[in-house]
Amino acid sequence: MTADFQNWTNSCQVRIETFLEARLPAADCVPERLHKAMRYSVLGGGKRVRPLLSFAAGELVLADVERVTVAAAAVELIHAYSLVHDDLPCMDDDILRRGKPTCHIEFDEATALLTGDSLQTLAFELLAEKCLTDAPEIQLQMIAQLALAAGSRGMAGGQAFDLDSVGKTLSLPELEFMHIHKTGALIRAAVMLGARCNSRLDDDQLSKLDHFAKCVGLAFQVVDDLLDAEATTATLGKTAGKDAENNKPTYVSILGVSQARELAEKLQHDAGQALDSFGEAGLRLRQVTDFIIKRKF
Ligand code: GRG
Numbered sequence: 001m002t003a004d005f006q007n008w009t010n011s012c013q014v015r016i017e018t019f020l021e022a023r024l025p026a027a028d029c030v031p032e033r034l035h036k037a038m039r040y041s042v043l044g045g046g047k048r049v050r051p052l053l054s055f056a057a058g059e060l061v062l063a064d065v066e067r068v069t070v071a072a073a074a075v076e077l078i079h080a081y082s083l084v085h086d087d088l089p090c091m092d093d094d095i096l097r098r099g100k101p102t103c104h105i106e107f108d109e110a111t112a113l114l115t116g117d118s119l120q121t122l123a124f125e126l127l128a129e130k131c132l133t134d135a136p137e138i139q140l141q142m143i144a145q146l147a148l149a150a151g152s153r154g155m156a157g158g159q160a161f162d163l164d165s166v167g168k169t170l171s172l173p174e175l176e177f178m179h180i181h182k183t184g185a186l187i188r189a190a191v192m193l194g195a196r197c198n199s200r201l202d203d204d205q206l207s208k209l210d211h212f213a214k215c216v217g218l219a220f221q222v223v224d225d226l227l228d229a230e231a232t233t234a235t236l237g238k239t240a241g242k243d244a245e246n247n248k249p250t251y252v253s254i255l256g257v258s259q260a261r262e263l264a265e266k267l268q269h270d271a272g273q274a275l276d277s278f279g280e281a282g283l284r285l286r287q288v289t290d291f292i293i294k295r296k297f
Pocket of ligand 1: 045046047048049050079081082083085086091098155156159182183221224297
């Protein structure tokens with residue numbers, strides 16, 4: 001990672017943390033337990049990969065950074081909600097997330113359920129409350145795009161498919177279908193919402209960015225499967241080896257480690273190609289992609 005990219009990453013992470021810290025209800029605001037749990041689940045942890053993608057896409061199209069911050073925060077809130085619910089006993093049943101006890105362990109199951117619900121609605125409150133583009137109809141499309149990405153035809157649908165796949169043998173296309181929805185849809189929304197803060201993009205530019213985002217979304221998941229198989233719980237800050245333990249089909253279980261690594265690199269290459277026509281302006285998105293592929297946690 002170059003010093004310039006490290007500085008940029010740090011400044012984006014500070015920007016998103018400061019914004020979320022200010023916009024999450026205060027811990028002493030009633031109902032205190034719920035607000036504490038919301039802040040616990042969002043602040044002070046996570047790589048903030050989705051906001052980094054929103055900021056990089058925003059930079060590519062010279063969008064206003066204040067507007068991109070709101071879009072990035074909305075996507076991160078949906079992500080945080082999904083982690084809280086995913087960790088519940090009725091889903092992945094995990095006790096460790098971002099190096100600390102999961103929300104339902106630190107608080108309780110009912111609070112964790114309400115925390116996820118409230119983070120999700122806060123995301124849409126943010127997206128709807130201020131002007132994020134110069135064209136109101138595009139802002140409506142952004143709100144619809146995030147709803148679609150998070151719902152039954154996106155992340156929640158992918159999660160349902162995932163729960164149903166435990167103990168089954170999936171083909172590669174079926175695994176891809178699951179991850180395009182479960183993980184890819186929100187990553188795609190992160191890129192597209194950042195870019196759409198500039199309302200003057202044409203259809204060709206939007207479709208190239210969308211193709212970039214689809215490749216990165218899948219690459220993210222392939223690397224996630226590799227890390228689950230190869231890294232330790234201490235490095236990941238979440239329980240390692242859960243996929244094999246739960247008999248879950250993954251890129252590693254279907255392809256093996258070295259072919260899964262090759263697939264991640266191919267997807268990185270395809271993602272980069274989709275940015276070719278943007279020239280130098282695509283540098284940040286390429287750097288964030290590289291960060292996603294080479295990450296160790
Ligand atoms: C509960 C509706 C619902 C959906 C859950 C995304 C998801 C669906 C579950 C998360 C479980 C999981 C480990 C998925 C694999 C990919 C993924 C989203 C990993 C976590 O994302 P990171 O690495 O996490 O960006 P940090 O903590 O860095 O933000």
